[in-house]
Structures are given as structure tokens and as C-alpha cells.
Amino acid sequence: MINVKYVLKRDGRREPFDRRKIEYTCIKLGVPDDVARRVSLLVERRAYDGISTRELLDIVFEELAKVEPIFLEIVxxxxxxxxxxxxxxxxxxxxxxxxxxxxxxxxxxxxxxxxxxxxxxxxxxxxxxxxxxxxxxxxxxxxxxxxxxxxxxxxxxxxxxxxxxxxxxxxxxxxxxxxxxxxxxxxxxxxxxxxxxxxxxxxxxxxxxxxxxxxxxxxxxxxxxxxxxxxxxxxxxxxxxxxxxxxxxxxxxxxxxxxxxxxxxxxxxxxxxxxxxxxxxxxxxxxxxxxxx
Amino acid sequence: MINVKYVLKRDGRREPFDRRKIEYTCIKLGVPDDVARRVSLLVERRAYDGISTRELLDIVFEELAKVEPIFLEIVxxxxxxxxxxxxxxxxxxxxxxxxxxxxxxxxxxxxxxxxxxxxxxxxxxxxxxxxxxxxxxxxxxxxxxxxxxxxxxxxxxxxxxxxxxxxxxxxxxxxxxxxxxxxxxxxxxxxxxxxxxxxxxxxxxxxxxxxxxxxxxxxxxxxxxxxxxxxxxxxxxxxxxxxxxxxxxxxxxxxxxxxxxxxxxxxxxxxxxxxxxxxxxxxxxxxxxxxxx
Incomplete structure (x- = not known):
């Protein structure tokens, strides 16, 4: 049995968690591809069923800050x-x-x-x-x-x-x-x-x-x-x-x-x-x- | 010295209390002229400096209800x-x-x-x-x-x-x-x-x-x-x-x-x-x- 995690979007819709989206978000934030991939795996591990996109973004920033402390400085x-x-x-x-x-x-x-x-x-x-x-x-x-x-x-x-x-x-x-x-x-x-x-x-x-x-x-x-x-x-x-x-x-x-x-x-x-x-x-x-x- | 009472309007403006306005409000509410006049005098007595138009209307309804109990029934x-x-x-x-x-x-x-x-x-x-x-x-x-x-x-x-x-x-x-x-x-x-x-x-x-x-x-x-x-x-x-x-x-x-x-x-x-x-x-x-x- 596969355990699909759902993400709660701001407009109330739910969609399956997609690691590639995290990766893409990281790339947009300017990190190299390999870091983006690593971070997305860490975020996937911490995501839970029903997590909101807001929380997900907070976790992305937290994990990024571990690799690149600059993410402690910005929103x-x-x-x-x-x-x-x-x-x-x-x-x-x-x-x-x-x-x-x-x-x-x-x-x-x-x-x-x-x-x-x-x-x-x-x-x-x-x-x-x-x-x-x-x-x-x-x-x-x-x-x-x-x-x-x-x-x-x-x-x-x-x-x-x-x-x-x-x-x-x-x-x-x-x-x-x-x-x-x-x-x-x-x-x-x-x-x-x-x-x-x-x-x-x-x-x-x-x-x-x-x-x-x-x-x-x-x-x-x-x-x-x-x-x-x-x-x-x-x-x-x-x-x-x-x-x-x-x-x-x-x-x-x-x-x-x-x-x-x-x-x-x-x-x-x-x-x-x-x-x-x-x-x-x-x-x-x-x-x-x-x-x- | 005349003690002018001011009424605080909803838009923040202040204006002097005017008994005729109370009288007119009563007439609009359907009461006879003499009752309107009596009520306006009673309301004037209860009004204080800085009273809001909302409170004033509540008092009008209270005083009217004493003369015409129907005002207990309506907003x-x-x-x-x-x-x-x-x-x-x-x-x-x-x-x-x-x-x-x-x-x-x-x-x-x-x-x-x-x-x-x-x-x-x-x-x-x-x-x-x-x-x-x-x-x-x-x-x-x-x-x-x-x-x-x-x-x-x-x-x-x-x-x-x-x-x-x-x-x-x-x-x-x-x-x-x-x-x-x-x-x-x-x-x-x-x-x-x-x-x-x-x-x-x-x-x-x-x-x-x-x-x-x-x-x-x-x-x-x-x-x-x-x-x-x-x-x-x-x-x-x-x-x-x-x-x-x-x-x-x-x-x-x-x-x-x-x-x-x-x-x-x-x-x-x-x-x-x-x-x-x-x-x-x-x-x-x-x-x-x-x-x-």
C-alpha cells in the first residue's frame, strides 16, 4: 500500500505531495540543482498528510537555511x-x-x-x-x-x-x-x-x-x-x-x-x-x- | 453660560444636539406631533455630551416604548x-x-x-x-x-x-x-x-x-x-x-x-x-x- 500525503492548498483544494515542486521552488530561490534535490528529500520526510502549503514553505526555508544560512535572512x-x-x-x-x-x-x-x-x-x-x-x-x-x-x-x-x-x-x-x-x-x-x-x-x-x-x-x-x-x-x-x-x-x-x-x-x-x-x-x-x- | 451637548456622528463628525431632529425622527416613526415633542424633550434630558447617534436612537426607542409599547416590538x-x-x-x-x-x-x-x-x-x-x-x-x-x-x-x-x-x-x-x-x-x-x-x-x-x-x-x-x-x-x-x-x-x-x-x-x-x-x-x-x- 502506498501512503500518499496530501497537501492542503490555500484555496482549500488538496493535492498529492509532489517532491518535484519542492525541488522547483528551491531552484527558483536560487540554489544549485543538487542542493534543491537534497532539500526536497528532507522536506518530503518532514511533510505529513494534510500539511498546508504555508507550512511546507516554512520547512523549505528551514531546511535551506541549514545548507545556506542566507535563508535565515530573507522571507x-x-x-x-x-x-x-x-x-x-x-x-x-x-x-x-x-x-x-x-x-x-x-x-x-x-x-x-x-x-x-x-x-x-x-x-x-x-x-x-x-x-x-x-x-x-x-x-x-x-x-x-x-x-x-x-x-x-x-x-x-x-x-x-x-x-x-x-x-x-x-x-x-x-x-x-x-x-x-x-x-x-x-x-x-x-x-x-x-x-x-x-x-x-x-x-x-x-x-x-x-x-x-x-x-x-x-x-x-x-x-x-x-x-x-x-x-x-x-x-x-x-x-x-x-x-x-x-x-x-x-x-x-x-x-x-x-x-x-x-x-x-x-x-x-x-x-x-x-x-x-x-x-x-x-x-x-x-x-x-x-x-x- | 450655555451648555451645548455634542452628538458624535457615525462618520466621526460632531454636531450640536438638536431636539428638532429627535422630534422629526419620531414623526417619521409614525407618532403624533405632540408625542414626538414630548419624547424629544425626554431624550434631550437623557442625552449627554459626546453621545453617539446610535445610543440616541436607542433612547428614542426606549422613550417611545413608554408611550407606545409597539416600539418594544420593532427595530x-x-x-x-x-x-x-x-x-x-x-x-x-x-x-x-x-x-x-x-x-x-x-x-x-x-x-x-x-x-x-x-x-x-x-x-x-x-x-x-x-x-x-x-x-x-x-x-x-x-x-x-x-x-x-x-x-x-x-x-x-x-x-x-x-x-x-x-x-x-x-x-x-x-x-x-x-x-x-x-x-x-x-x-x-x-x-x-x-x-x-x-x-x-x-x-x-x-x-x-x-x-x-x-x-x-x-x-x-x-x-x-x-x-x-x-x-x-x-x-x-x-x-x-x-x-x-x-x-x-x-x-x-x-x-x-x-x-x-x-x-x-x-x-x-x-x-x-x-x-x-x-x-x-x-x-x-x-x-x-x-x-x-
Whole structure:
């Protein structure tokens, strides 16, 4: 008799434990293949029937930390994105992601539509076209962005388009881009695709999701550091230190309300973590989307 | 020195206690002018600086109950509407309200838009035109319906219109009517007015809000009965007994899971309450919208 262990997914579904998914998760986290394999075996041994994916990820990080102590220093990327504040951090971060894939951006601004004046989270320029940017952030990284959210954004966008047509403003948007730290529901995706709304979200579009953009551009947010408390983190973010990369370049004598010695320590950590995460092979190329935790 | 008492409103604002508002509230509840005046004086005596509107309403009901014991039997209309379930009760109720002001209605159905298939909460017909009905219910009667909700509904409506234009279905909606048990934010109202969306909500439009429609048509929901527990209430609602009026006509031998003797008791209560609430003078005519709790 084979003893199949089931994993409880966040949406309530159960699926058989699959060691390859653990291996794949490890590889995505930047560890070499042989380490990934070893860790996946150790995790398999500790997994029990009915374990949640959250617990499983904790065990992965624990086991990885035994091989690579750097995993004591960081949280997973998905949680790191959730730690950012919706305003202004994630709006700023969304524009960083857009620039990394070739857009020019402008910060948030107010635009008058036909009916109302709206705040938009940025403008993005590419090939002579301008797009309205909407940053959609959930502090719980497992909250889906719903159809209603996308429909509301579409109404806002259309009203801004009408505002242009009626000569109320001079921005003639070619479309709207929603940058989101979480996933979209299936209905939300179908609606967006049908209306020509561009989505940049967790694992969407496949193999060009924000996690891929972040890994390729080494655009890890400072919130990936585990032992950075919120107060310190907000001081960094408020001073424009959004990325680990920014932190590695920080001048320790900057007066941002964090002691110089702590800044030096954080800078060193950031460098170590960034070097580690950036040294990983080009993961996205050998990625199989169905094999992920 | 005059000792002004302030009342803490639900939105956090403070305003001076105004006895006329209490008087007006009482009149709206159907009591004669002289009783309203007497009660307002008693309430004024019991009010203290910093009292919340919720407490004030409780005191109004307590004092009213001393003059008219019927007020021991009922909750205020706003809370009564909140007690209904969003689905299906409030959807059914919304259609009852629409019929009372001259629409013909059809129940909820699925309609394919250009992009997606949507559930709409009903269709309303008047003067050869058909409207999409959206019922928006909040169990907390003080939750505002926001701009984003109206924008999402507008997108859905527009997509249904596109569905018609592309020959996907045969319903050619002339507009959308949102029936809501609470208030809308100012932005939501401005957007709706600009886009031609009809709103039927608490105190909107002024002097034709749903509370006026309910009073004029004696369309009090059974949820206005105070000593009706949720289990009993859902049994009534599930059997199609939505209004106090329906309850007064119920056949006590109906098998809806409530003992016959209790049905008789409820029927008697319903009749008493309905007679009382319906005997009030035509309130809306002498109504001044700024004078209300």
C-alpha cells in the first residue's frame, strides 16, 4: 500500500505531495540543482498528510537555511511584496518594474475624466504611446484581485478617455496597465484580456509574471530582509531606498533616522543577499509553471 | 453660560444636539406631533455630551416604548433592511420596491456580455424600456456604497450593452438601476448621475429614497420585528414572506417549519405593527431632509 500525503492548498483544494515542486521552488530561490534535490528529500520526510502549503514553505526555508544560512535572512518574495505599503511603496515599485521592461514612467497624478477627477498611480510611455498605470496591492499576498476591481479600473480608464475626447485634458491613453503583487481571478483575467487591459501580476502572464521580472532585473525589494522591522523598513522606503540594490549603494552617513552602525549592517546584509539571489542561473528559461508551490 | 451637548456622528463628525431632529425622527416613526415633542424633550434630558447617534436612537426607542409599547416590538427601518440577506432577500426586496413605483420586473438571470457572462439581479420594465437591476446590500446599514462599486457595475452594464450590439443576446438595456439599502458616497453619486445610472438608496434621491418608498407603500420587511430570531426570519423569507403585509395574510397551517401557534402570534404582531406604521400621516410631504438623525 502506498501512503500518499496530501497537501492542503490555500484555496482549500488538496493535492498529492509532489517532491518535484519542492525541488522547483528551491531552484527558483536560487540554489544549485543538487542542493534543491537534497532539500526536497528532507522536506518530503518532514511533510505529513494534510500539511498546508504555508507550512511546507516554512520547512523549505528551514531546511535551506541549514545548507545556506542566507535563508535565515530573507522571507519569500511573495511575502516581501505583501510587506510593502500599498501607498506609496507599491506604486513606486510598480513604476520601477515598468521601467525595467522598457517603459518610461511618470509618477502618480490627478486626471479629470468626463465625470470625475481621478488619481492614477502613474503614466507609462512606450513606442510613442502612453498608458494609465494602476498599482493594485494586497498586504495578504494570497488575496486575489477580483473581477470587480478590474471592472472599476476599466470604468475609470474609459472615463479618462472620454475626458480626453471632450478636451478636458491632453493625455490620450492607449490603454491601462494594472500592476499587482498577487494573482487575479480567472474572470478578472478574462475580462482584462477581452478589454485589452494589460496585467502584470504574480505569475501572470505565464513566465513573464512580476516574480520573473524581479528575478531577471534583480529588483528585490528591501522588504525581503527578514530581520528588518517595519519601522526601519518604512524609514528606508520613505528615503527612496526601495530595492536591495539601493540599499547596497546607500551612504551610511545619510540621516534617515537609522543609526549609522545599523545602516552599515543592513548594507552588508543586502549585498550578501543580493549577491546570492543574483548568482542563480537563468531560472525562467527552464521553468515549468505547473510545477510551483 | 450655555451648555451645548455634542452628538458624535457615525462618520466621526460632531454636531450640536438638536431636539428638532429627535422630534422629526419620531414623526417619521409614525407618532403624533405632540408625542414626538414630548419624547424629544425626554431624550434631550437623557442625552449627554459626546453621545453617539446610535445610543440616541436607542433612547428614542426606549422613550417611545413608554408611550407606545409597539416600539418594544420593532427595530428601526435602517437596521431592519440590514438584517435581510444580500442574497436572495434583498434582491427580491429590490424588485418589490421597483414594482411599487410602477416597474414590471423579472427575476435574476444570467446575461452574456461581450467579454463575460454576468448574473444580474433582475430586469425592470417601464414605458417600453428595459433596465438592468443591481441590488447592493450591506448588512451594516451604515456602510456606504463606494465609487468603485458603481464603476464596476457600470463596466458590467456596458459589457452587456456590447453583448446586445454584437447579437449575443436580445436584451437592449436602456440603463441600469442600483437599488441599495445604504447611502452612496458623494463621488459614487456624481459618477452615477454623470453616466445616467439610476440610484435608489437610503435617503437618495432626496424625499424619494427607499425609506420614503417603503413608508408610502407600507412595504416594511418582516425583519423590522424585533423579537423575530434569524432562524425564524429566514424560514419566513425562504417561504416568500418578505413583507409584514405578507405575514398578516399568512395561512397559519402553512408548513414552513415554524409552529402554528408561533405563526399566529407573529401574524398578530405583524398586523399590529403594520396598522401602527401605516396609520401615520403622509410624512414625506412635510419632510425636511436636513432634519434627520
Amino acid at each position: 519569500d518574495l511573495r511575502s516581501a511584496l505583501g510587506r510593502l505599503r500599498s501607498k506609496p511603496d507599491f506604486e513606486v515599485y510598480a513604476r520601477i518594474l515598468l521601467r525595467s521592461i522598457g517603459f518610461k514612467t511618470k509618477p502618480n497624478l490627478m486626471i479629470k475624466g468626463k465625470c470625475l477627477e481621478y488619481e492614477v498611480d502613474g503614466l507609462a510611455y512606450s513606442n510613442g504611446e502612453v498608458y494609465i498605470v494602476e498599482a493594485k496591492h494586497h498586504s495578504n499576498p494570497h488575496t486575489y484581485t477580483k473581477l470587480e476591481d478590474v471592472m472599476a479600473i476599466f470604468s475609470k480608464y474609459m472615463d479618462i478617455v472620454e475626458g480626453f475626447r471632450e478636451g478636458i485634458h491632453t493625455i490620450n491613453p492607449a490603454g491601462v496597465i494594472i500592476v499587482c503583487n498577487t494573482k487575479f481571478t480567472e474572470h478578472a483575467i478574462r475580462f482584462a484580456e477581452c478589454k485589452g487591459i494589460k496585467l502584470m501580476a504574480w505569475r501572470y502572464p505565464k513566465s513573464r509574471g512580476i516574480e520573473d521580472i524581479i528575478r531577471k532585473g534583480h529588483l528585490y525589494p528591501v522588504s525581503i530582509l527578514k530581520n528588518l522591522d517595519n519601522e526601519e523598513m518604512y524609514k528606508l522606503l520613505d528615503s527612496g531606498i526601495i530595492l536591495l540594490m539601493d540599499l547596497t549603494k546607500i551612504d551610511p552617513s545619510m540621516s534617515i533616522g537609522i543609526p549609522r552602525c545599523r545602516i552599515i549592517q543592513l548594507k552588508r546584509k543586502a549585498k550578501k543577499v543580493l549577491d546570492y539571489l543574483s548568482s542563480s542561473p537563468e531560472i525562467s528559461l527552464r521553468r515549468s509553471p505547473e510545477l510551483s508551490l | 428601526d427601518l435602517r437596521s431592519a433592511l440590514g438584517r435581510l440577506r444580500s442574497k436572495p432577500d434583498f434582491e427580491v426586496y429590490a424588485r418589490i420596491l421597483l414594482r411599487s413605483i410602477g416597474f414590471k420586473t423579472k427575476p435574476n438571470l444570467m446575461i452574456k456580455g461581450k467579454c463575460l457572462e454576468y448574473e444580474v439581479d433582475g430586469l425592470a420594465y417601464s414605458n417600453g424600456e428595459v433596465y438592468i437591476v443591481e441590488a447592493k446590500h450591506h448588512s451594516n446599514p451604515h456602510t456606504y456604497t463606494k465609487l468603485e462599486d458603481v464603476m464596476a457595475i457600470f463596466s458590467k452594464y456596458m459589457d452587456i450593452v456590447e453583448g446586445f450590439r454584437e447579437g449575443i443576446h436580445t436584451i437592449n438595456p436602456a440603463g441600469v438601476i442600483i437599488v441599495c439599502n445604504t447611502k452612496f458616497t458623494e463621488h459614487a453619486i456624481r459618477f452615477a448621475e454623470c453616466k445616467g445610472i439610476k440610484l435608489m438608496a437610503w435617503r437618495y434621491p432626496k424625499s424619494r429614497g427607499i425609506e420614503d418608498i417603503i413608508r408610502k407603500g407600507h412595504l416594511y420587511p418582516v425583519s423590522i420585528l424585533k423579537n423575530l430570531d434569524n432562524e425564524e426570519m429566514y424560514k419566513l423569507l425562504d417561504s416568500g414572506i418578505i413583507l409584514l403585509m405578507d405575514l398578516t395574510k399568512i395561512d397559519p397551517s402553512m408548513s414552513i417549519g415554524i409552529p402554528r401557534c408561533r405563526i399566529i402570534q407573529l401574524k398578530r404582531k405583524a398586523k399590529k405593527v403594520l396598522d401602527y406604521l401605516s396609520s401615520s400621516p403622509e410624512i414625506s410631504l412635510r419632510r425636511s431632509p436636513e432634519l434627520s438623525l
